[in-house]
Amino acid sequence: MKPRRQPARVDAVLETCLDRILGTPGASAIWRVWSDAVGAAIARRAEPVRLRGRTLVVAVSSAPWMQELTLLKRNVVAALNERLPRPLVDDLYLVLTEGRATATPSAPPRRRAPCPTPPIHVDELADLPPALRASFNDVLDAWRRRARST
Helix, strand or coil: CCCCCCCCCHHHHHHHHHHHHHCCCCCCHHHHHHHHHHCHHHHCCEEEEEEECCEEEEEECCHHHHHHHHHCHHHHHHHHHHHCCCCCCCEEEEEECCCCCCCCCCCCCCCCCCCCCCCCCHHHHCCCCHHHHHHHHHHHHHHHHHHHHC
16 A cells, blocks of 8 residues: 655645746746845836746836836845846846726716805895905805806
């Protein structure tokens, strides 16, 4: 009778499958260490897409961040390789994703809300000082004009 093998952990099986898909042993670790290597601010605006040979393709959210990452390429590559079991990345290829169409269509433009009925009646203003009463009357007139235009 053969001795029983220990069951494999799901994360180990997935990592092996991802490495096969990527074509490089250990490459799936790039996605695991990305946020730690580049920091939270960059990780929110850039993410690895694929490893092409020893060049990591990175999607960047905007042109200013693309410029920033262009200047930080050497530091990012060094930080990534430090955290990987073995150095896998020699260069970054940055791809701008700003302005691409999203999967969900944008909401239709909102129509202007109908003008609400003024909460104050003219006879309620009689007790106010004349200057304040005139200001309220101006506001009421503007409200009425807007209500007629909608």
